[in-house]
Amino acid sequence: MRILFLVKKDDYSKVSNLVLKDDLISRQSINFRDMASLGLKEDGYYLDLDGSEEAVKKAQEILKDFVKEVTGPDKDKVIEIITKQEESANVGFGSIFG
Numbered sequence: 001m002r003i004l005f006l007v008k009k010d011d012y013s014k015v016s017n018l019v020l021k022d023d024l025i026s027r028q029s030i031n032f033r034d035m036a037s038l039g040l041k042e043d044g045y046y047l048d049l050d051g052s053e054e055a056v057k058k059a060q061e062i063l064k065d066f067v068k069e070v071t072g073p074d075k076d077k078v079i080e081i082i083t084k085q086e087e088s089a090n091v092g093f094g095s096i097f098g
Contacts, residue, residue, distance in 0.1 A: 001050070001051065001052065001056045002048070002049070002050040002079070003048075003049050003050075003069065004046055004048055004049075004069070004070040004071075004075045004078055005046065005049070005068065005069055005070065006044060006045075006046060006067060006068045006069075006070050007032075007045040007066065007067050009043050011066040012044075012045050014066055015047060015067060016032065018062055018063060018066075019047070019049075019059065019063070022059075024052075024054065024055050024058055025051070025059050025062075027051075027055075028049055028050060028051025028052065028055045028056075029048075029049070029051060030047070030048075030049055031047070031048040031049075031050075032047055032048075033046045033082060037085075038078065038081045038082070039081065046078055046082075047063075048078075048079070048082060
């Protein structure tokens with residue numbers, strides 16, 4: 001199950017600590033992305049969390065005061081940008097270690 005959260009710049013440290021200190025959530029695929037690195041003009045971060053349904057629900061609960069869940073077309077757009085960046089990085093690594 002994959003979920004995307006919008007994290008305000010001022011809340012990044014709190015959110016990061018909560019996610020990384022939780023035993024269940026920290027074992028999932030966690031990816032913080034600076035919005036600027038995705039070519040977006042907003043100031044803040046995206047937290048891309050891919051994991052079990054239990055971990056996602058727990059993340060929603062413990063982060064509810066610090067994040068906003070991104071859904072619909074906005075989520076699809078951001079996930080697409082992240083996926084393209086990861087694919088591009090993988091191609092680069094492949095040419096280095098090929």
